[in-house]
Amino acid sequence: MAGTGKAGILAVDIGGTGLKCAVIDDEGGMLSERARVETPHPCPPQVLLDAFAGMVKPFPAFDRIAIGFPGVVRDGKVLTAPNLGTPDWAGFALADEMSKRLGGHPARLINDAEMQGLAVVSGKGLELVVTLGTGVGTALFRNGALMPHMELAHHPIHDDKTYDEYLGNAALEEKGKKHWNERLEKVIGVLYTLLHYDRLYFGGGNAKKVTLKLPENVTIASNDAGLKGGAELWRARG
Incomplete structure:
Protein backbone atom coordinates (compact mmCIF):
# COMPACT_ATOMS: atom_id res chain seq x y z
CA MET A 1 0.00 0.00 0.00
CA ALA A 2 1.20 3.51 -0.70
CA GLY A 3 2.52 5.47 2.26
CA THR A 4 2.14 9.15 3.06
CA GLY A 5 5.80 9.79 3.83
CA LYS A 6 4.90 10.31 7.50
CA ALA A 7 5.67 7.66 10.11
CA GLY A 8 2.54 5.81 11.10
CA ILE A 9 1.19 3.95 14.10
CA LEU A 10 1.88 0.26 14.61
CA ALA A 11 -1.49 -1.19 15.61
CA VAL A 12 -1.27 -4.53 17.42
CA ASP A 13 -4.31 -6.78 17.96
CA ILE A 14 -3.61 -9.71 20.28
CA GLY A 15 -6.09 -12.58 20.29
CA GLY A 16 -6.28 -16.07 21.67
CA THR A 17 -6.36 -17.44 18.13
CA GLY A 18 -4.37 -14.92 16.08
CA LEU A 19 -1.76 -12.19 16.50
CA LYS A 20 -2.33 -9.33 14.03
CA CYS A 21 -0.64 -6.04 13.29
CA ALA A 22 -0.47 -3.31 10.64
CA VAL A 23 0.85 0.20 10.24
CA ILE A 24 -1.95 2.74 10.06
CA ASP A 25 -2.14 6.50 9.60
CA ASP A 26 -3.59 9.01 12.06
CA GLU A 27 -7.10 8.43 10.67
CA GLY A 28 -6.91 4.64 10.89
CA GLY A 29 -6.19 4.07 7.20
CA MET A 30 -3.92 1.15 6.37
CA LEU A 31 -0.33 2.00 5.38
CA SER A 32 0.68 -1.66 5.22
CA GLU A 33 -0.94 -5.01 4.63
CA ARG A 34 -2.23 -6.72 7.75
CA ALA A 35 0.16 -9.37 9.08
CA ARG A 36 -1.21 -12.34 11.01
CA VAL A 37 0.19 -15.46 12.64
CA GLU A 38 -1.49 -18.10 14.76
CA THR A 39 -1.22 -17.45 18.49
CA PRO A 40 1.19 -19.96 20.06
CA HIS A 41 -0.12 -21.94 23.02
CA PRO A 42 1.07 -21.36 25.59
CA CYS A 43 2.06 -17.80 24.73
CA PRO A 44 4.28 -16.27 27.43
CA PRO A 45 5.34 -12.63 27.00
CA GLN A 46 8.69 -13.23 25.30
CA VAL A 47 7.15 -15.59 22.75
CA LEU A 48 4.58 -12.94 21.88
CA LEU A 49 7.23 -10.21 21.59
CA ASP A 50 9.33 -12.46 19.34
CA ALA A 51 6.32 -13.01 17.06
CA PHE A 52 5.63 -9.30 16.60
CA ALA A 53 9.33 -8.48 16.12
CA GLY A 54 9.29 -10.84 13.15
CA MET A 55 6.03 -9.56 11.69
CA VAL A 56 7.02 -5.88 11.65
CA LYS A 57 10.34 -6.34 9.79
CA PRO A 58 8.88 -5.57 6.31
CA PHE A 59 6.60 -2.77 7.55
CA PRO A 60 6.94 0.93 6.68
CA ALA A 61 8.16 3.36 9.34
CA PHE A 62 6.10 3.87 12.52
CA ASP A 63 6.75 6.09 15.53
CA ARG A 64 4.00 5.01 17.94
CA ILE A 65 2.50 1.68 19.01
CA ALA A 66 -1.11 0.91 19.97
CA ILE A 67 -1.78 -2.46 21.59
CA GLY A 68 -5.13 -4.18 22.08
CA PHE A 69 -4.86 -7.02 24.62
CA PRO A 70 -7.44 -9.73 25.53
CA GLY A 71 -7.60 -9.27 29.27
CA VAL A 72 -7.63 -6.70 32.03
CA VAL A 73 -4.94 -4.05 31.56
CA ARG A 74 -4.09 -0.96 33.56
CA ASP A 75 -1.34 1.66 33.40
CA GLY A 76 0.48 -0.16 30.61
CA LYS A 77 0.52 -3.48 32.49
CA VAL A 78 -1.38 -6.74 32.05
CA LEU A 79 -3.42 -7.90 35.03
CA THR A 80 -5.09 -10.94 33.46
CA ALA A 81 -4.59 -12.94 30.26
CA PRO A 82 -7.19 -15.74 30.39
CA ASN A 83 -6.79 -16.87 26.76
CA LEU A 84 -2.99 -16.95 26.46
CA GLY A 85 -2.39 -19.96 28.67
CA THR A 86 0.34 -18.77 31.03
CA PRO A 87 0.49 -17.07 34.46
CA ASP A 88 3.61 -15.14 33.37
CA TRP A 89 1.45 -12.26 32.16
CA ALA A 90 0.30 -11.12 35.62
CA GLY A 91 1.83 -7.68 36.19
CA PHE A 92 3.80 -7.74 32.92
CA ALA A 93 4.56 -4.22 31.64
CA LEU A 94 3.60 -4.98 28.05
CA ALA A 95 3.56 -1.38 26.80
CA ASP A 96 7.10 -0.72 28.01
CA GLU A 97 8.44 -4.08 26.86
CA MET A 98 6.85 -3.82 23.41
CA SER A 99 8.32 -0.34 23.10
CA LYS A 100 11.81 -1.58 23.97
CA ARG A 101 11.55 -4.53 21.58
CA LEU A 102 10.26 -2.51 18.63
CA GLY A 103 12.64 0.41 18.36
CA GLY A 104 11.92 2.37 21.53
CA HIS A 105 8.75 3.99 20.14
CA PRO A 106 6.14 4.98 22.75
CA ALA A 107 3.40 2.41 23.24
CA ARG A 108 -0.12 2.56 24.65
CA LEU A 109 -2.03 -0.47 25.90
CA ILE A 110 -5.78 -1.01 26.11
CA ASN A 111 -8.18 -3.94 26.22
CA ASP A 112 -8.74 -5.38 22.72
CA ALA A 113 -12.53 -4.92 22.73
CA GLU A 114 -12.04 -1.32 23.81
CA MET A 115 -9.57 -0.67 20.99
CA GLN A 116 -12.04 -2.11 18.52
CA GLY A 117 -14.77 0.06 19.97
CA LEU A 118 -12.71 3.20 19.47
CA ALA A 119 -12.90 2.53 15.73
CA VAL A 120 -16.62 1.77 15.45
CA VAL A 121 -18.72 3.73 17.96
Whole structure:
Protein backbone atom coordinates (compact mmCIF):
# COMPACT_ATOMS: atom_id res chain seq x y z
CA MET A 1 0.00 0.00 0.00
CA ALA A 2 1.20 3.51 -0.70
CA GLY A 3 2.52 5.47 2.26
CA THR A 4 2.14 9.15 3.06
CA GLY A 5 5.80 9.79 3.83
CA LYS A 6 4.90 10.31 7.50
CA ALA A 7 5.67 7.66 10.11
CA GLY A 8 2.54 5.81 11.10
CA ILE A 9 1.19 3.95 14.10
CA LEU A 10 1.88 0.26 14.61
CA ALA A 11 -1.49 -1.19 15.61
CA VAL A 12 -1.27 -4.53 17.42
CA ASP A 13 -4.31 -6.78 17.96
CA ILE A 14 -3.61 -9.71 20.28
CA GLY A 15 -6.09 -12.58 20.29
CA GLY A 16 -6.28 -16.07 21.67
CA THR A 17 -6.36 -17.44 18.13
CA GLY A 18 -4.37 -14.92 16.08
CA LEU A 19 -1.76 -12.19 16.50
CA LYS A 20 -2.33 -9.33 14.03
CA CYS A 21 -0.64 -6.04 13.29
CA ALA A 22 -0.47 -3.31 10.64
CA VAL A 23 0.85 0.20 10.24
CA ILE A 24 -1.95 2.74 10.06
CA ASP A 25 -2.14 6.50 9.60
CA ASP A 26 -3.59 9.01 12.06
CA GLU A 27 -7.10 8.43 10.67
CA GLY A 28 -6.91 4.64 10.89
CA GLY A 29 -6.19 4.07 7.20
CA MET A 30 -3.92 1.15 6.37
CA LEU A 31 -0.33 2.00 5.38
CA SER A 32 0.68 -1.66 5.22
CA GLU A 33 -0.94 -5.01 4.63
CA ARG A 34 -2.23 -6.72 7.75
CA ALA A 35 0.16 -9.37 9.08
CA ARG A 36 -1.21 -12.34 11.01
CA VAL A 37 0.19 -15.46 12.64
CA GLU A 38 -1.49 -18.10 14.76
CA THR A 39 -1.22 -17.45 18.49
CA PRO A 40 1.19 -19.96 20.06
CA HIS A 41 -0.12 -21.94 23.02
CA PRO A 42 1.07 -21.36 25.59
CA CYS A 43 2.06 -17.80 24.73
CA PRO A 44 4.28 -16.27 27.43
CA PRO A 45 5.34 -12.63 27.00
CA GLN A 46 8.69 -13.23 25.30
CA VAL A 47 7.15 -15.59 22.75
CA LEU A 48 4.58 -12.94 21.88
CA LEU A 49 7.23 -10.21 21.59
CA ASP A 50 9.33 -12.46 19.34
CA ALA A 51 6.32 -13.01 17.06
CA PHE A 52 5.63 -9.30 16.60
CA ALA A 53 9.33 -8.48 16.12
CA GLY A 54 9.29 -10.84 13.15
CA MET A 55 6.03 -9.56 11.69
CA VAL A 56 7.02 -5.88 11.65
CA LYS A 57 10.34 -6.34 9.79
CA PRO A 58 8.88 -5.57 6.31
CA PHE A 59 6.60 -2.77 7.55
CA PRO A 60 6.94 0.93 6.68
CA ALA A 61 8.16 3.36 9.34
CA PHE A 62 6.10 3.87 12.52
CA ASP A 63 6.75 6.09 15.53
CA ARG A 64 4.00 5.01 17.94
CA ILE A 65 2.50 1.68 19.01
CA ALA A 66 -1.11 0.91 19.97
CA ILE A 67 -1.78 -2.46 21.59
CA GLY A 68 -5.13 -4.18 22.08
CA PHE A 69 -4.86 -7.02 24.62
CA PRO A 70 -7.44 -9.73 25.53
CA GLY A 71 -7.60 -9.27 29.27
CA VAL A 72 -7.63 -6.70 32.03
CA VAL A 73 -4.94 -4.05 31.56
CA ARG A 74 -4.09 -0.96 33.56
CA ASP A 75 -1.34 1.66 33.40
CA GLY A 76 0.48 -0.16 30.61
CA LYS A 77 0.52 -3.48 32.49
CA VAL A 78 -1.38 -6.74 32.05
CA LEU A 79 -3.42 -7.90 35.03
CA THR A 80 -5.09 -10.94 33.46
CA ALA A 81 -4.59 -12.94 30.26
CA PRO A 82 -7.19 -15.74 30.39
CA ASN A 83 -6.79 -16.87 26.76
CA LEU A 84 -2.99 -16.95 26.46
CA GLY A 85 -2.39 -19.96 28.67
CA THR A 86 0.34 -18.77 31.03
CA PRO A 87 0.49 -17.07 34.46
CA ASP A 88 3.61 -15.14 33.37
CA TRP A 89 1.45 -12.26 32.16
CA ALA A 90 0.30 -11.12 35.62
CA GLY A 91 1.83 -7.68 36.19
CA PHE A 92 3.80 -7.74 32.92
CA ALA A 93 4.56 -4.22 31.64
CA LEU A 94 3.60 -4.98 28.05
CA ALA A 95 3.56 -1.38 26.80
CA ASP A 96 7.10 -0.72 28.01
CA GLU A 97 8.44 -4.08 26.86
CA MET A 98 6.85 -3.82 23.41
CA SER A 99 8.32 -0.34 23.10
CA LYS A 100 11.81 -1.58 23.97
CA ARG A 101 11.55 -4.53 21.58
CA LEU A 102 10.26 -2.51 18.63
CA GLY A 103 12.64 0.41 18.36
CA GLY A 104 11.92 2.37 21.53
CA HIS A 105 8.75 3.99 20.14
CA PRO A 106 6.14 4.98 22.75
CA ALA A 107 3.40 2.41 23.24
CA ARG A 108 -0.12 2.56 24.65
CA LEU A 109 -2.03 -0.47 25.90
CA ILE A 110 -5.78 -1.01 26.11
CA ASN A 111 -8.18 -3.94 26.22
CA ASP A 112 -8.74 -5.38 22.72
CA ALA A 113 -12.53 -4.92 22.73
CA GLU A 114 -12.04 -1.32 23.81
CA MET A 115 -9.57 -0.67 20.99
CA GLN A 116 -12.04 -2.11 18.52
CA GLY A 117 -14.77 0.06 19.97
CA LEU A 118 -12.71 3.20 19.47
CA ALA A 119 -12.90 2.53 15.73
CA VAL A 120 -16.62 1.77 15.45
CA VAL A 121 -18.72 3.73 17.96
CA SER A 122 -20.71 6.72 16.73
CA GLY A 123 -20.18 8.77 19.89
CA LYS A 124 -23.91 9.07 20.53
CA GLY A 125 -25.63 7.50 23.51
CA LEU A 126 -24.74 4.22 25.22
CA GLU A 127 -22.85 1.89 22.90
CA LEU A 128 -21.68 -1.64 23.69
CA VAL A 129 -18.99 -3.54 21.80
CA VAL A 130 -18.83 -7.35 22.13
CA THR A 131 -15.99 -9.31 20.54
CA LEU A 132 -16.58 -12.94 19.62
CA GLY A 133 -13.41 -15.01 19.39
CA THR A 134 -11.56 -17.47 21.59
CA GLY A 135 -13.48 -15.81 24.40
CA VAL A 136 -15.91 -12.91 24.68
CA GLY A 137 -14.72 -9.33 25.19
CA THR A 138 -16.79 -6.26 26.03
CA ALA A 139 -16.36 -2.49 25.98
CA LEU A 140 -18.91 0.16 26.94
CA PHE A 141 -18.97 3.77 25.70
CA ARG A 142 -21.22 6.69 26.69
CA ASN A 143 -21.33 9.56 24.20
CA GLY A 144 -18.00 8.34 22.85
CA ALA A 145 -16.26 8.23 26.24
CA LEU A 146 -14.91 4.85 27.34
CA MET A 147 -16.49 3.58 30.55
CA PRO A 148 -14.65 1.53 33.21
CA HIS A 149 -13.74 -1.94 31.96
CA MET A 150 -16.06 -4.84 32.82
CA GLU A 151 -14.92 -8.47 32.69
CA LEU A 152 -18.41 -9.53 31.63
CA ALA A 153 -16.94 -12.63 29.95
CA HIS A 154 -16.43 -14.24 33.35
CA HIS A 155 -19.94 -13.64 34.66
CA PRO A 156 -22.53 -16.43 34.46
CA ILE A 157 -25.05 -16.22 31.62
CA HIS A 158 -26.71 -19.67 31.65
CA ASP A 159 -26.69 -22.12 34.58
CA ASP A 160 -23.04 -22.12 35.67
CA LYS A 161 -21.64 -21.17 32.24
CA THR A 162 -19.88 -17.85 31.80
CA TYR A 163 -20.13 -15.77 28.62
CA ASP A 164 -16.75 -17.21 27.59
CA GLU A 165 -18.01 -20.77 28.02
CA TYR A 166 -21.40 -20.05 26.48
CA LEU A 167 -20.28 -18.10 23.38
CA GLY A 168 -16.53 -18.65 23.06
CA ASN A 169 -14.91 -20.53 20.21
CA ALA A 170 -15.00 -23.86 22.07
CA ALA A 171 -18.79 -23.56 22.39
CA LEU A 172 -19.13 -22.71 18.68
CA GLU A 173 -17.12 -25.79 17.71
CA GLU A 174 -18.98 -28.05 20.15
CA LYS A 175 -22.54 -26.89 19.50
CA GLY A 176 -22.33 -25.84 15.84
CA LYS A 177 -23.24 -22.57 14.18
CA LYS A 178 -27.04 -22.92 14.45
CA HIS A 179 -27.13 -23.58 18.19
CA TRP A 180 -24.41 -20.97 18.79
CA ASN A 181 -26.49 -18.34 16.98
CA GLU A 182 -29.49 -19.27 19.14
CA ARG A 183 -27.33 -18.64 22.19
CA LEU A 184 -26.19 -15.33 20.74
CA GLU A 185 -29.80 -14.26 20.22
CA LYS A 186 -30.47 -14.92 23.90
CA VAL A 187 -27.39 -12.92 24.92
CA ILE A 188 -28.48 -9.91 22.83
CA GLY A 189 -31.68 -9.80 24.86
CA VAL A 190 -29.92 -10.27 28.19
CA LEU A 191 -27.45 -7.48 27.45
CA TYR A 192 -30.23 -5.12 26.44
CA THR A 193 -32.08 -5.84 29.68
CA LEU A 194 -28.87 -5.24 31.62
CA LEU A 195 -27.74 -2.02 29.91
CA HIS A 196 -30.50 -0.67 27.63
CA TYR A 197 -27.77 0.17 25.12
CA ASP A 198 -28.57 2.41 22.17
CA ARG A 199 -26.36 0.35 19.87
CA LEU A 200 -24.54 -2.96 20.06
CA TYR A 201 -21.59 -3.88 17.83
CA PHE A 202 -20.27 -7.41 17.35
CA GLY A 203 -16.62 -7.79 16.37
CA GLY A 204 -13.89 -10.40 16.58
CA GLY A 205 -13.07 -13.34 14.35
CA ASN A 206 -16.33 -15.21 14.96
CA ALA A 207 -18.59 -12.25 14.15
CA LYS A 208 -18.57 -13.57 10.57
CA LYS A 209 -20.38 -16.69 11.88
CA VAL A 210 -23.43 -14.65 12.92
CA THR A 211 -26.41 -15.73 10.77
CA LEU A 212 -29.42 -14.67 12.86
CA LYS A 213 -31.52 -11.67 11.91
CA LEU A 214 -30.20 -8.86 14.04
CA PRO A 215 -32.26 -6.07 15.62
CA GLU A 216 -31.94 -2.67 13.92
CA ASN A 217 -29.64 -1.36 16.65
CA VAL A 218 -27.18 -4.27 16.39
CA THR A 219 -24.31 -4.18 13.85
CA ILE A 220 -21.44 -6.41 12.74
CA ALA A 221 -18.18 -4.43 12.86
CA SER A 222 -15.29 -4.72 10.41
CA ASN A 223 -12.66 -7.27 11.39
CA ASP A 224 -10.02 -4.56 10.85
CA ALA A 225 -11.56 -2.35 13.55
CA GLY A 226 -9.33 -3.97 16.18
CA LEU A 227 -6.36 -2.42 14.38
CA LYS A 228 -7.90 0.85 13.20
CA GLY A 229 -8.87 1.75 16.76
CA GLY A 230 -5.18 2.27 17.44
CA ALA A 231 -5.36 5.66 15.71
CA GLU A 232 -8.14 6.81 18.02
CA LEU A 233 -6.23 5.49 21.04
CA TRP A 234 -3.47 7.99 20.27
CA ARG A 235 -5.78 10.79 19.12
CA ALA A 236 -8.13 10.50 22.12
CA ARG A 237 -5.29 10.81 24.61
CA GLY A 238 -3.23 13.43 22.82
